[in-house]
Amino acid sequence: MVRPFYVTTPIYYVNDRPHIGHAYSTVAADVVSRYARLRGRPAYFLTGLDEHGLKIERRAKEEGLAPQDFVDRMAAPFRSAWEELGCAHDGFIRTTSPQHRENVQALWKLMQDSGDIYLDDYEDWYCVGCESFKTEKELLEGNLCPIHQKPVERIKERSYFFRLSNYTQPLLDFYEAHPDFVQPEARFNEVKSFVKEGLRDLSISRTSFRWGVPVPGDPEHVVYVWLDALMNYVSALGGPAEQGKAPLYDEFWQSSGTITHIVGKDILRFHAIYWPAFLMSAGIRLPTQIWAHGWLTVNGEKMSKSLGNFLPPGPLVEAFGADVLRYYFMREVGFGHDGDFNHRNLLNRYNGELANGLGNLMNRIVASIVKKSLDGRVPNVDLDSLEEIDRQLIDKASAASQQAGKHIEALAFHRALDTIWELVSAANKYVDSTEPWKLAKQDDKTRLEQVCYTVLETLRWLSVMLFPVMPEKCNELREQLGMAPLLPTEQVDLWPSAWGGLRAGTRTKTATPLFPRFDESQERSILERLGVEVAPADKKKAPAMTETEQRKDEFIEFDDFTKVDLRVAVVKEAEKVEKSKKLLRLIVDAGETEPRQILAGISEHYAPEDLIGRRVVIVANLKPRKLMGLESQGMVLAASDESGLSILGVDKDVEPGSPAK
């Protein structure tokens, strides 16, 4: 029950400034770690920064700074962002720290001792933005990286390799034995099917830049940034380098505690495949779970610098407060799904749930009825003499507490909050049904006290259950209840389970409403200040695609057909493409000044020599495309059925280049 709990966010690349995507991951990690602490578990929450790599080295140079000075400068906004958001991390790892570098080298040696590292030549395209090699087929037209749309570079170097191929089966066995290793399940399936295809050895060193951790014993090489980065989860705790004198490492990694890595879905492969393989090789225990969450769009659009909707958390925190933003993150989108950050929606949830729901419940009881009729004090009631309707609310609270706890443990934050709001709603209903204001007028003091106590105690429960998500607001709520701030203590489970924790006679306090409602003009000015364009009359939801539009005609226009430039061409040369099963490389004369190179996937059906001299029909204006590193400047038409494939030709020797129509 008191197993240690270790949760991490990804380490963010310092080249960026913090945005709500980073904030979302970090808040989630903060929420689970706060929850674990409330349950009395020792918890450690790690976040940090990835500060190495070619991109940083270059950026620093551009700015005329030493790399270390550059990253120092870029690190500051992250630290302050997490502070503003109330993310109380225990550790903040930076990959340039000596402790981290030592541990990366220690990991390297452990992997080397296992015989999993060897030296070989490597040549391929490299994208500086991704910090990774790209295969030909991934590249866009003109050798552009598909992610960054920037040119990749041809890099040939001697490189150390990790025998990832040896871990295909061990990984599959591990997945089999740990069916919850990756969440959500659909993502786990993707990981498994990727591994089942068989893994190739991984290049894990670079000589093309210096800004990284030197390979032990071969300082010409720098450790591959992903190996470097993944190691942070262990190095932050002291790691294998500090063997025997790293109490955090012993407590949170080497114990039987839970280790949860929260990651974005884009970096799942590194965490679910490479990282466990590295650890297996080094003989270090594996994490318990990798949780891949989705992406946030902003008002329905993908967040990007070029679109100008790159959203830093700072101004939002300023406008709404950290807890409101945290609440919105956790409430709005199912963890694991993609979601949308929508300002309008945030305001609706704020007014509808926080202000009208929870805030008003608190206000109507504490600042009004209890204050006016009970002298602002928690009444003394006999819990055994409560009425049925009181017990129903208590039962509801009990159920909510249990359910919400389970949901948070499963990182289903939206469900947890859903459950908790059912209780808020039930409590408001309870107040309406019991009508304490009438009891006050009727001088039915005993009943009035019972009703007020029941609501006050419900509020106390809520102040605990919502604490992981809204720590500040919950402590304010507690202050108004006359209670001390929550102080999680190891070995003590504070999660609500016993009714009656609120002491009779406690003096409640009235203060400003917890969540003052925004009226329309306030909403407008907030949105204006944030620079959000608001559609006047509820701009119709993204028009998506209407079903009717999708049903296109079965026919195409003649004009459509004439767009296709079909021509007769004569095959001049033909050869098999090396290492390819299906492709033939053809040089054809299409009546143009230069011959064309066309790749055709017909190698299984035609021998190259049988094609030379034949007339074929080609699509001449097809956009060129690279296949196996060779550009194909057109397409050879062929018909196929179960028995095979047959190239289309002409039955007279028409001139090369003749149009076909």
Place this chain on the structure above:
RNA sequence: GGGCCCAUAGCUCAAUUGGUUAGAGCCCCCGGCUCAUAACCGGGUUGUUCCUGGUUCGAGUCCAGGUGGGCCUACCA
């Protein structure tokens, strides 16, 4: 090409894993209340559970096929 996931009210999502009449929230309309932040409470409207078939006493749930969407992966010209 191979694979995975999904499809439920106008929107966002539930449905105890095959069990009664498919439910919430938001939105909209009507009513009540007046302690409260114009808050709260009640009532009302909206469904071919994507389609077709199958298994079953019983299917939103399981099976087959199809359609549409998302994702992973691949030498699709």
